[in-house]
Amino acid sequence: MAFQKVLIANRGEIALRVIRACRELGLRTVAVHSTADEQALHVRLADEAVCIGPPPATDSYLNIPQLIAAAEVTGAEAVHPGYGFLSENAEFAEICAQCGLTFVGPKPEHMGMWGDKVRARALAKSLGLPLMEGSAVLEDEGHAIQEADRIGYPVMLKASGGGGGRGMKICRNAEQLEAAFPQARAEAVAGFKNPDLFIERFVEEPRHIEFRVLCDGEGGVWVLGERECSIQRRHQKLVEEAPSVAVDDALRRATARTIGKAMRETGYVSAGTLEFLMDETGNLAFLEMNTRIQVEHPVTEEITGVDLVMEQLRIARGEGASLEPMEDDLVPLEGWAIEVRVNAEDPETFAPWPGLIEELHVPGGPGVRVDGGIYAGFRVPGAYDSLLMKIIAMGPDRATALRRLQRAVDETLLVGIRTNLPLHRRILAHPDFASGALSTRFLSRLD
Amino acid sequence: MEIDLDQLRELMTALQEFDVDELELERGDEKILMRRGGAAGTVMAAPYPMAAGPATIAAPAPAPGPSVAPEPEGDYITSPFVGTFYRSPKPDAASFVDAGQDFATGQTLCIVEAMKLMNEIEAEFAGTVLEVLVDNGKPVEYGDRLFRVEKK
Numbered sequence: 001m002a003f004q005k006v007l008i009a010n011r012g013e014i015a016l017r018v019i020r021a022c023r024e025l026g027l028r029t030v031a032v033h034s035t036a037d038e039q040a041l042h043v044r045l046a047d048e049a050v051c052i053g054p055p056p057a058t059d060s061y062l063n064i065p066q067l068i069a070a071a072e073v074t075g076a077e078a079v080h081p082g083y084g085f086l087s088e089n090a091e092f093a094e095i096c097a098q099c100g101l102t103f104v105g106p107k108p109e110h111m112g113m114w115g116d117k118v119r120a121r122a123l124a125k126s127l128g129l130p131l132m133e134g135s136a137v138l139e140d141e142g143h144a145i146q147e148a149d150r151i152g153y154p155v156m157l158k159a160s161g162g163g164g165g166r167g168m169k170i171c172r173n174a175e176q177l178e179a180a181f182p183q184a185r186a187e188a189v190a191g192f193k194n195p196d197l198f199i200e201r202f203v204e205e206p207r208h209i210e211f212r213v214l215c216d217g218e219g220g221v222w223v224l225g226e227r228e229c230s231i232q233r234r235h236q237k238l239v240e241e242a243p244s245v246a247v248d249d250a251l252r253r254a255t256a257r258t259i260g261k262a263m264r265e266t267g268y269v270s271a272g273t274l275e276f277l278m279d280e281t282g283n284l285a286f287l288e289m290n291t292r293i294q295v296e297h298p299v300t301e302e303i304t305g306v307d308l309v310m311e312q313l314r315i316a317r318g319e320g321a322s323l324e325p326m327e328d329d330l331v332p333l334e335g336w337a338i339e340v341r342v343n344a345e346d347p348e349t350f351a352p353w354p355g356l357i358e359e360l361h362v363p364g365g366p367g368v369r370v371d372g373g374i375y376a377g378f379r380v381p382g383a384y385d386s387l388l389m390k391i392i393a394m395g396p397d398r399a400t401a402l403r404r405l406q407r408a409v410d411e412t413l414l415v416g417i418r419t420n421l422p423l424h425r426r427i428l429a430h431p432d433f434a435s436g437a438l439s440t441r442f443l444s445r446l447d
Numbered sequence: 448m449e450i451d452l453d454q455l456r457e458l459m460t461a462l463q464e465f466d467v468d469e470l471e472l473e474r475g476d477e478k479i480l481m482r483r484g485g486a487a488g489t490v491m492a493a494p495y496p497m498a499a500g501p502a503t504i505a506a507p508a509p510a511p512g513p514s515v516a517p518e519p520e521g522d523y524i525t526s527p528f529v530g531t532f533y534r535s536p537k538p539d540a541a542s543f544v545d546a547g548q549d550f551a552t553g554q555t556l557c558i559v560e561a562m563k564l565m566n567e568i569e570a571e572f573a574g575t576v577l578e579v580l581v582d583n584g585k586p587v588e589y590g591d592r593l594f595r596v597e598k599k
Contacts, residue, residue: 069561
């Protein structure tokens with residue numbers, strides 16, 4: 001339990017983030033890397049580093065036997081999975097346990113129960129989490145129209161076996177629904193080998209709101225407020241902030257109570273995030289739970305003063321969280337934090353842009369935090385995701401945080417590859433962003 | 448040998464500059480072997496000590512230039528995965544192969560142990576072992592050079 005050496009099964013900025021937390025806790029670190037990442041910062045800053053395979057992630061960062069072998073030869077006693085890669089892979093967590101390695105995260109059964117969308121929805125319902133109004137499995141067109149009349153148009157016609165935006169059709173009236181139904185059924189059979197269809201209320205301009213939670217597995221639950229991540233491109237978050245202008249204290253407190261109860265009932269351990277869509281009238285509907293640390297965790301850290309990665313490590317070591325019990329399980333929030341994700345990509349076409357970073361100046365000054373994994377002279381490999389660094393700005397209020405973030409983005413100098421910094425300048429300068437009139441359609445309306 | 452200290456220094460700089468790990472010079476019956484960063488394959492410790500701090504991180508070495516400082520003669524057999532390198536099937540048994548010995552295609556050259564599994568590493572071609580590059584019982588990474596060999 002009380003491990004001293006942690007293997008970080010990840011790369012890039014999150015590997016660095018974990019190394020930093022370990023170092024502050026006095027724990028030794030082992031970095032793993034592919035041959036494409038020999039010069040990466042996480043390799044250089046960890047106490048030890050092991051090359052685990054060639055560039056393709058399936059042969060290296062996703063290669064479970066190699067990760068376990070790397071822990072064995074270095075004597076690492078725990079594994080932190082970061083986000084992405086194997087972070088929500090229940091089998092990996094299971095194998096770690098079998099090999100006597102502490103997995104820094106939830107138990108395999110938690111990943112299983114929240115990982116399957118259909119099961120997660122049923123579970124959320126039984127736990128009293130709000131869901132988007134929808135139908136059961138539909139028999140035919142007539143049944144669909146009957147249900148749509150009850151729910152109200154527009155509705156989204158969905159395939160039970162679909163996911164990630166596939167097998168979905170927006171219907172604004174009964175004729176559209178009647179026409180879409182047979183086509184959607186044929187596609188569901190062909191695409192997912194499952195003819196089941198259902199409808200859900202469709203929200204035109206939803207906000208993406210998520211609640212961060214930390215659990216010690218012994219009844220201690222802390223809800224660390226919400227984040228708004230409405231600025232997205234193809235479900236890829238670009239700008240995140242905490243708290244949200246759309247959540248008032250009553251809603252925050254009520255949601256925290258529901259989440260606290262749900263987490264205790266399911267015996268959840270470690271950090272997690274419950275994602276919701278918010279409709280135009282401010283109602284939340286549960287989407288899914290992420291059973292891991294998330295990219296945007298720093299904005300939560302900055303308004304709560306809680307180091308989430310350190311708390312994950314403390315809980316995994318059996319020490320428990322360093323937090324006091326809170327009323328309604330809600331940790332007090334102070335100030336405002338906004339984050340932009342700086343990606344190696346063309347700001348217009350979004351094409352990935354790997355290559356050599358010739359010059360780099362990271363922003364600083366009051367209220368600015370940068371979590372990155374790059375340096376001048378580093379060649380960004382093309383084999384992995386394009387996240388270079390996150391710039392986070394804090395302030396006592398949203399306006400101050402926004403001005404600081406704009407200032408920090410302007411200060412950033414990155415020469416050699418294309419980044420989305422110009423896009424961030426446009427987003428942050430937009431009057432709708434300043435006023436907080438956000439939705440997941442924000443980016444598509446930018447031009 | 449006619450090489451003096453200054454020439455040696457120059458050679459060492461060249462090794463670093465062109466990212467060459469090993470250089471062997473032979474003249475008559477005299478020989479100089481230079482190797483960077485200790486024996487290849489055994490470096491599991493942090494390549495850059497923390498004390499140095501990120502500020503001292505140098506740009507990656509430039510790619511080796513053409514026809515400069517050739518690699519030592521021979522081919523290399525590298526580790527296909529992470530694990531512990533063993534030269535013999537049991538602690539007291541004889542080594543699978545030694546320097547100077549010939550080996551056939553499919554012959555076991557060593558063991559890399561990972562997850563309690565003894566993975567026998569077999570030769571994909573026939574040849575002669577010129578040098579064993581890793582000490583028995585040492586951890587190896589993916590791609591570490593285990594043997595310098597001469598193909599038949």
